[in-house]
Amino acid sequence: xxxxxxxxxxARTTTGVLLFTxxxxxxxxxxxxxxxxxxxxxxxxAGELSEKRFAGLRTELPNRGVVGYVGxxxxxxxxxxxxxxxxxxxxxxxxxKDHPLVVVxxxxxxxxxxxxxxxxxxxxxxxxxxxxxKGAK
Amino acid sequence: MALAWAVISCLASGYLIVAFGWSRExxxxxxxxxxxxxxxxxxxxxxxxxxxxxxxxxxxxVLAIDLVVLVLLVAAFFTLRRPGSTPAAFEILASESIALPxxxxxVLSGSFLFALIVALYSAILRSIAxxxxxxxxxxxxxxxxxxxxxxxxxxxRDGFSPLIPWSHPDxxxxxxxAVAHFWSLLGRETTAVPGVIGLAFTFSTIGLLFSSLAILRxxxxxxxxxxxxxxxxxxxxxxxxxxxxxxxxxxxxxxxxLLHLNDAYLAENLRVPGLVGLAGMAAGFAIWTKNExxxxxxxxxxxxxxxxxxxxxxxxxxxxAAVAPxxxxxxxxxxxxxxxxxxxxxxxxxxxxILDPSRxxxxxxxxxxDFLRFGEWWPVPGTVLLVLFYxxxxxxxxxxxxxxxxxxxxxxGLTLAGYFAIYVITTYxxxxxxxxxxxRLFLQLWxxxxxxxxxxxxxxxxxxxxxxx
Numbered sequence: 091x092x093x094x095x096x097x098x099x100x101a102r103t104t105t106g107v108l109l110f111t112x113x114x115x116x117x118x119x120x121x122x123x124x125x126x127x128x129x130x131x132x133x134x135x136a137g138e139l140s141e142k143r144f145a146g147l148r149t150e151l152p153n154r155g156v157v158g159y160v161g162x163x164x165x166x167x168x169x170x171x172x173x174x175x176x177x178x179x180x181x182x183x184x185x186x187k188d189h190p191l192v193v194v195x196x197x198x199x200x201x202x203x204x205x206x207x208x209x210x211x212x213x214x215x216x217x218x219x220x221x222x223x224k225g226a227k
Numbered sequence: 228m229a230l231a232w233a234v235i236s237c238l239a240s241g242y243l244i245v246a247f248g249w250s251r252e253x254x255x256x257x258x259x260x261x262x263x264x265x266x267x268x269x270x271x272x273x274x275x276x277x278x279x280x281x282x283x284x285x286x287x288x289v290l291a292i293d294l295v296v297l298v299l300l301v302a303a304f305f306t307l308r309r310p311g312s313t314p315a316a317f318e319i320l321a322s323e324s325i326a327l328p329x330x331x332x333x334v335l336s337g338s339f340l341f342a343l344i345v346a347l348y349s350a351i352l353r354s355i356a357x358x359x360x361x362x363x364x365x366x367x368x369x370x371x372x373x374x375x376x377x378x379x380x381x382x383x384r385d386g387f388s389p390l391i392p393w394s395h396p397d398x399x400x401x402x403x404x405a406v407a408h409f410w411s412l413l414g415r416e417t418t419a420v421p422g423v424i425g426l427a428f429t430f431s432t433i434g435l436l437f438s439s440l441a442i443l444r445x446x447x448x449x450x451x452x453x454x455x456x457x458x459x460x461x462x463x464x465x466x467x468x469x470x471x472x473x474x475x476x477x478x479x480x481x482x483x484x485l486l487h488l489n490d491a492y493l494a495e496n497l498r499v500p501g502l503v504g505l506a507g508m509a510a511g512f513a514i515w516t517k518n519e520x521x522x523x524x525x526x527x528x529x530x531x532x533x534x535x536x537x538x539x540x541x542x543x544x545x546x547x548a549a550v551a552p553x554x555x556x557x558x559x560x561x562x563x564x565x566x567x568x569x570x571x572x573x574x575x576x577x578x579x580x581i582l583d584p585s586r587x588x589x590x591x592x593x594x595x596x597d598f599l600r601f602g603e604w605w606p607v608p609g610t611v612l613l614v615l616f617y618x619x620x621x622x623x624x625x626x627x628x629x630x631x632x633x634x635x636x637x638x639x640g641l642t643l644a645g646y647f648a649i650y651v652i653t654t655y656x657x658x659x660x661x662x663x664x665x666x667r668l669f670l671q672l673w674x675x676x677x678x679x680x681x682x683x684x685x686x687x688x689x690x691x692x693x694x695x696x
Contacts, residue, residue, distance in 0.1 A: 107447075
């Protein structure tokens with residue numbers, strides 16, 4: 091390889107490595123910015139709140155089996171359902187009224203869940219209620 | 228005490244398996260780092276399988292079972308392992324493919340260290356801020372399955388009911404089972420366990436990438452590769468999100484790295500047969516982590532089988548022999564516990580989708596879009612940066628790429644083609660499915676892409692130069 095060519099290649103390598111390094115560092119700096127201030131961490135406590143919310147209900151339900159679930163519709167309702175399922179495991183929580191016992195989760199926002207055909211059993215507070223469905227198969 | 232035992236037995240199991248498959252004593256720091264990184268991932272994998280079998284056969288005293296497995300591994304290590312007879316192989320392999328002036332080497336070293344610290348900082352803070360993981364999959368799928376394994380006793384299979392929508396009961400159980408194993412040793416559930424496992428896989432992947440590149444291409448390439456991965460915001464975010472994509476990326480990378488190491492040794496007329504066995508084991512853990520692991524395994528076997536030499540036949544046979552127990556485990560799990568995957572549920576509906584050209588065009592556009600914006604880099608996308616870097620530093624007149632590199636590239640290409648095909652036939656809304664999963668599929672392959680990229684950069688003068696380290 092001729093010397094001018096070697097020098098050109100070395101210059102290209104240096105430029106390439108510098109450019110690569112700078113771009114990676116900019117991305118890292120943005121990661122620092124997006125992560126935020128460690129002294130002001132906002133902990134997502136939705137999981138812990140959900141566990142507490144359903145804690146009383148868990149003691150009233152059997153250890154295993156399937157219970158129904160009725161909650162609000164939409165994305166918030168879906169997350170609420172999965173949080174309820176996670177909190178009540180190893181019970182299986184079926185998003186249906188067609189079970190002898192049905193968990194009803196009520197939020198403060200309308201519309202209220204449809205509890206037609208269900209009879210109230212107990213109110214655990216925090217929008218968590220247990221209903222029964224005598225007509226369930 | 229229980230926590231210490233759990234961590235020690237997990238890591239020791241992984242270490243013994245790695246050491247058993249790799250008889251030579253590690254001499255160089257990079258070699259030790261490589262083994263340590265592999266030990267973490269394989270140890271968690273072994274832990275997962277142990278707990279699953281304990282649960283399935285309703286054995287009590289998980290602690291005792293762990294001890295028995297550890298004793299057996301130690302016994303196998305000392306009785307069956309051949310003493311390291313290879314000469315200083317890594318001293319032969321270690322060399323620099325990218326020679327840099329000392330000042331630039333120092334700048335690069337400092338930058339890599341900075342990026343690593345930032346990644347650690349970000350991952351830890353995110354884990355603290357989101358103890359249940361980020362996004363729904365953590366508590367709706369992975370940790371939910373862990374709970375059923377831990378709380379369900381002999382009724383743990385209830386958690387794989389089709390009554391729980393979108394929980395993917397067919398997903399394999401490496402993560403949930405490993406989490407449940409740690410919970411059972413601790414005697415309680417804690418959100419710290421899945422969080423720490425996520426961090427362990429994230430930084431083991433970086434360690435594996437760095438150390439393997441250091442051995443095969445020198446420290447400069449290793450730092451550039453490690454810098455690229457540690458600076459990928461999406462990789463760090465997903466690593467702490469308690470999803471399974473980063474663990475899967477670890478096992479994909481382990482397979483590729485081990486096969487390349489094996490071939491690098493063979494090129495120096497040295498044999499370390501256990502490396503292909505370890506690669507098979509890593510592939511086995513990949514299929515036990517997520518369904519995409521099966522696709523990767525098929526792609527890997529196909530590309531390895533295209534070589535016509537006796538070596539390739541022997542390699543494929545060793546790979547398949549190592550994967551076989553995991554294949555049996557996964558097939559048994561899917562047959563006896565899991566329900567069919569939703570994507571393949573409605574087979575008559577597949578044909579119209581396969582024949583619809585508009586679906587292909589949508590998927591191509593999304594692949595193109597995500598190629599450009601993958602990783603959440605700023606300001607230059609990581610994929611574009613790699614292309615620019617290659618065009619700058621690689622001279623036109625270069626040696627040919629080796630067969631192993633070609634096979635690995637084909638493996639990734641076939642895996643991507645498989646992902647493409649899944650989107651064609653998906654039962655979900657196509658836009659929804661692409662939007663919420665494509666970037667994670669790319670993430671599974673990203674560490675391998677970085678590894679193969681730096682492997683593709685040939686030695687500057689066609690000869691190896693001494694490692695600066």
